[in-house]
Amino acid sequence: MKKVPARKKPAGLIGDPMPGALEALWALAPLWELVVFTCRADSIVGRIGVEDWLKRHDVLELISYITNEKPIATAYIDDRAVHFTHWGKILEEFENEGGGLVWTSSGEFLGQQVLPSLESEIRRVTGGRLSDGGQN
Numbered sequence: 562m563k564k565v566p567a568r569k570k571p572a573g574l575i576g577d578p579m580p581g582a583l584e585a586l587w588a589l590a591p592l593w594e595l596v597v598f599t600c601r602a603d604s605i606v607g608r609i610g611v612e613d614w615l616k617r618h619d620v621l622e623l624i625s626y627i628t629n630e631k632p633i634a635t636a637y638i639d640d641r642a643v644h645f646t647h648w649g650k651i652l653e654e655f656e657n658e659g660g661g662l663v664w665t666s667s668g669e670f671l672g673q674q675v676l677p678s679l680e681s682e683i684r685r686v687t688g689g690r691l692s693d694g695g696q697n
Contacts, residue, residue: 596627
């Protein structure tokens with residue numbers, strides 16, 4: 562529930578809460594177990610950074626635990642997630658959302674790279690099937 566420009570943030574920086582994020586946590590906490598699932602929790606320093614951020618924003622008490630292992634959950638709230646319904650929609654999303662744009666790990670834009678069609682690769686691997694599970 563943070564907003565930091567992708568590929569431009571210094572390592573370890575956790576940005577300000579997105580508008581409404583803290584209020585949403587307070588509204589959800591009485592009804593759901595809230596877990597922070599973040600790759601930052603793979604180190605002591607990262608975990609402490611997340612805990613400090615939660616403390617600074619007075620929401621640490623709402624969080625059951627912090628982990629870097631994906632918990633079993635009813636739902637995941639993620640600012641970079643792509644909602645999965647079927648593979649056809651995923652292919653459409655990635656083909657329309659900057660597929661082929663190349664960045665360095667330091668955030669430098671290198672340009673656009675021509676990528677093979679995801680659909681043709683999936684059809685190759687699956688023997689021609691691109692099932693949408695009967696959905697559109």
